Amino acid sequence: MLARVEELAQAPMIDFFQATSLWAKETQDLGQDLEILQFWLRDGIVSRLLGEDVPGPGAAREDPFAGRFHEVPIDYMFTVHQHIDQALRHLRGNANRQLTLEGVCLIIKDLVYGEGSWYSIPGGWQDLPLQSW
Numbered sequence: 001m002l003a004r005v006e007e008l009a010q011a012p013m014i015d016f017f018q019a020t021s022l023w024a025k026e027t028q029d030l031g032q033d034l035e036i037l038q039f040w041l042r043d044g045i046v047s048r049l050l051g052e053d054v055p056g057p058g059a060a061r062e063d064p065f066a067g068r069f070h071e072v073p074i075d076y077m078f079t080v081h082q083h084i085d086q087a088l089r090h091l092r093g094n095a096n097r098q099l100t101l102e103g104v105c106l107i108i109k110d111l112v113y114g115e116g117s118w119y120s121i122p123g124g125w126q127d128l129p130l131q132s133w
Helices: 002-010 013-026 030-050 074-092 097-113
Strands: none
Touching: 002 013, 002 097, 013 097, 030 074, 030 097, 074 097
């Protein structure tokens, strides 16, 4: 599941919403997926609080985000955890699955890559051909 989150975090915005829509339709228990994300983030917070010499989440298993927790401010990690917790409560209250998942994935995208990664075109603006008129 973390590979799917990594794919969404790296995806340009033009592909992002289609991918979250597909995920929301495919999964049987979106609440369980969000709880896994929440536990994964808790592991990252604990590893940061214990010190940088402690391996972060994913050190012993395949985790595309392993090592990135030490690059993110701890207060922002707590904010993301709070957003995931709020999304879980909304989902239990019969909120729209796709919108809930999009919100969580966008906040994780910010956590890992920053808001500058919100390119709507694959590769960013650098890949646009310039035409002279």
